[in-house]
Amino acid sequence: MKIAAEVRPGNALDAITASLRANAEHRWRRSNDDKRHAVRTLLNDPEWAQWSDSRVPGQLRLSF
Numbered sequence: 001m002k003i004a005a006e007v008r009p010g011n012a013l014d015a016i017t018a019s020l021r022a023n024a025e026h027r028w029r030r031s032n033d034d035k036r037h038a039v040r041t042l043l044n045d046p047e048w049a050q051w052s053d054s055r056v057p058g059q060l061r062l063s064f
Contacts, residue, residue, distance in 0.1 A: 013047065020060050035062055 008018065020038045030038075038060045042048040048056070056062075 013045065016041065017059055035060075038062070 008014070010018075020041060039056060039062070042051070042056055042060070051059070
């Protein structure tokens, strides 16, 4: 069995951010619940909670 994978350098926080960002790239629009979940995921982390209000949507590829 073969599985396609993309390996990137980084830590667990980088992996979570990449996964939340990847959800913006498929062809289906994210629901408001999906967007809220992504923002809450970032804001529940002490490091990410320090980010500015403009940085969080940019990291998640959100538009309001």
